[in-house]
Amino acid sequence: EAQVTQNPRYLITVTGKKLTVTCSQNMNHEYMSWYRQDPGLGLRQIYYSMNVEVTDKGDVPEGYKVSRKEKRNFPLILESPSPNQTSLYFCASIAQGAPNTGELFFGEGSRLTVL
Amino acid sequence: AQSVTQPDIHITVSEGASLELRCNYSYGATPYLFWYVQSPGQGLQLLLKYFSGDTLVQGIKGFEAEFKRSQSSFNLRKPSVHWSDAAEYFCAVGRSNDYKLSFGAGTTVTVRA
Numbered sequence: 001e002a003q004v005t006q007n008p009r010y011l012i013t014v015t016g017k018k019l020t021v022t023c024s025q026n027m028n029h030e031y032m033s034w035y036r037q038d039p040g041l042g043l044r045q046i047y048y049s050m051n052v053e054v055t056d057k058g059d060v061p062e063g064y065k066v067s068r069k070e071k072r073n074f075p076l077i078l079e080s081p082s083p084n085q086t087s088l089y090f091c092a093s094i095a096q097g098a099p100n101t102g103e104l105f106f107g108e109g110s111r112l113t114v115l
Numbered sequence: 116a117q118s119v120t121q122p123d124i125h126i127t128v129s130e131g132a133s134l135e136l137r138c139n140y141s142y143g144a145t146p147y148l149f150w151y152v153q154s155p156g157q158g159l160q161l162l163l164k165y166f167s168g169d170t171l172v173q174g175i176k177g178f179e180a181e182f183k184r185s186q187s188s189f190n191l192r193k194p195s196v197h198w199s200d201a202a203e204y205f206c207a208v209g210r211s212n213d214y215k216l217s218f219g220a221g222t223t224v225t226v227r228a
Contacts, residue, residue: 109158
């Protein structure tokens, strides 16, 4: 079954304590992306990756890092989380070939609370 | 850069009534257009998409959307809503060169009995 898997699904942490949200996809997609969802703002892109070792900033990259060492994994790293990073995070991989070109396949989301 | 506007933050509709959600986009070339739905506490599910061809697109759950280039719109419609359609709906526009998607702020649909 085609899947994007995120972990953890729920996390409560404290300011400054480094954390990593993992993301893995089994569809051999080259493109992957991270979004955050906040009420009234929709989904905003944090970072995206067009292939292994190729990453680029999205619209709201401040306070985040990513890495893409292998095609299936695209972890999101918060080096020093702050309360304004409390949000619902989605990882997505993007189909490139027909018939699903451009379609995002989303993980189930990771709800992060930073105290 | 592309952008998406969903003018309606919240819509309430009676069960069995028709529904139309508005989406306007800004993009210089022919866009990829999507509608996603998010039920409470759930992830996002693709309802339908437009890449090219027929401007009236059929999706899952009885939804359809019409691409109108002259109006830069991609409105979502359903002839008769069910209580299970209560959810948040997101319109998104993408570009073909790097698949970057921009999302609207979402429209929350409440269905009353």
